[in-house]
Amino acid sequence: MNTTMQLGMIGLGRMGANMVRRLIKGGHECVVFDRSQDAVKDLVKEKAIGAESQADFVKKLNKPRAVWLMVPSRLGSRPNLSGHRIQQRPATSSSLGQGRRA
Numbered sequence: 001m002n003t004t005m006q007l008g009m010i011g012l013g014r015m016g017a018n019m020v021r022r023l024i025k026g027g028h029e030c031v032v033f034d035r036s037q038d039a040v041k042d043l044v045k046e047k048a049i050g051a052e053s054q055a056d057f058v059k060k061l062n063k064p065r066a067v068w069l070m071v072p073s074r075l076g077s078r079p080n081l082s083g084h085r086i087q088q089r090p091a092t093s094s095s096l097g098q099g100r101r102a
Contacts (some may be wrong), residue, residue, distance in 0.1 A: 004028050008061045011070030012039035019070070021049055033057040 004027045009020050012034035022029045024047050032043050033051040044050040051057035058065070 005066065006031065006062055008033070008057060008065060008067040009070065010034070010057070010067065012036070012043060013072075016068075016070030017043060018067070023044060024048060031057060031060045039054065 006029040007023060008031040009016055012020065012032055016034075017039065020043055021033055023030050029049065030043070031049045032040055032049055033054065033056075034040050037052070040048075040050040040052075047062055051060055061067070083099050
């Protein structure tokens with residue numbers, strides 16, 4: 001059984017962009033946003049769905065929305081996209097791809 005999903009990725013540095021590429025190769029749909037529109041345009045060429053703003057990003061995602069944030073660790077103590085602080089929790093193998101919610 002081949003199940004595909006739609007995922008939104010914010011942060012298209014080396015790690016985020018490569019994750020999007022692998023997801024697309026696996027048949028998944030990725031909506032992407034980054035402060036650098038060049039990074040977005042590069043992935044659109046590889047079949048990602050580009051967003052020009054945060055609002056556009058949200059509009060392009062189907063509900064329920066799944067979003068992955070790939071931001072440098074030094075940004076973890078700054079306000080997130082909605083202006084609220086987020087609690088950093090390192091990803092573990094048990095929290096990735098297991099269908100579990102933390």
